[in-house]
Amino acid sequence: MQYKHDIRYGVSSFLPSVRRVALVAGGAVLAGALWWRKHPSACPYGQRFWVQPPHPLITRARLREVLAPVPGERVLEVGPGTGYYTLDMAEWVGPTGRVDIFDLQQEMLDHTARRARERGLASITATQGDAQRLPYAEATFDAAFLVAVLGEIPDQDVALAELARVLRPGGRLVVGELFGDPHWVSPRRLQQRGERAGLVFEHRRGSRLGYFARLRRTASAAGR
Ligand SMILES: C[S@@+](CC[C@H](N)C(=O)[O-])C[C@H]1O[C@@H](n2cnc3c(N)ncnc32)[C@H](O)[C@@H]1O
DSSP states (O other): OHHHHHHHHHHHHHHHHHHHHHHHHHHHHHHHHHHHHHSOOOOOGGGGGGTSSOOSSSOHHHHHHHHOOOTTOEEEEEOOTTTTTHHHHHHHHOTTSEEEEEESOHHHHHHHHHHHHHTTOOOEEEEESOTTSOOSOTTOEEEEEEESOGGGSSOHHHHHHHHHHHEEEEEEEEEEEEBTBTTOOOHHHHHHHHHHTTEEEEEEEEETTEEEEEEEEOGGGTTO
């Protein structure tokens, strides 16, 4: 009897501390997310487990629908991570097309290139660098896309202007965002930033929770 009482006493004194630990942990996660949002930086290769599972709402099928890739096109993907969308995009543009992947982290590019080789895809070209300065000539691409990347870039306006520059007049840019990502960019903010870069907001698929937005480069965007 004495033993039972002791156990009960132990459990009841233990519970508040569990609650406290949970609260502190939750607060720390929230504080980390807010800090990360205020200090944009790339998701490190060591944390690639965030981008490898299926992407709810921003699915590959939906990306295909919104970007509407055509065989033979040259498409730029900024921030491919481990290539969640890249390999399918290479199949959609076919062997006469080309997908250029561009990422800050060489390890992400190597990872994606390795997966492409395993799938027998030869039309992917990798280049390392910062999206705030793209090493491509004006009007190089028919289309470009970036998913869960824009908010990681310190100066989004500069990156969008660079994307507009390397797109051919009339070229499409698709931006994908998933709510919950600390770097999530709202559709409204994207539209405003796009307009400043000479990109007309055409339409959005999905909800604010997870969406792909399509913008189009206007003729006057070049050389901004
Ligand atoms: C959250 S991951 C998204 C990966 C992939 N798009 C996906 O949805 O699975 C962000 C990617 O963008 C890249 N990135 C972040 N900032 C960048 C920058 N300034 N220039 C180029 N790539 C950048 C990161 O290295 C990383 O590969």
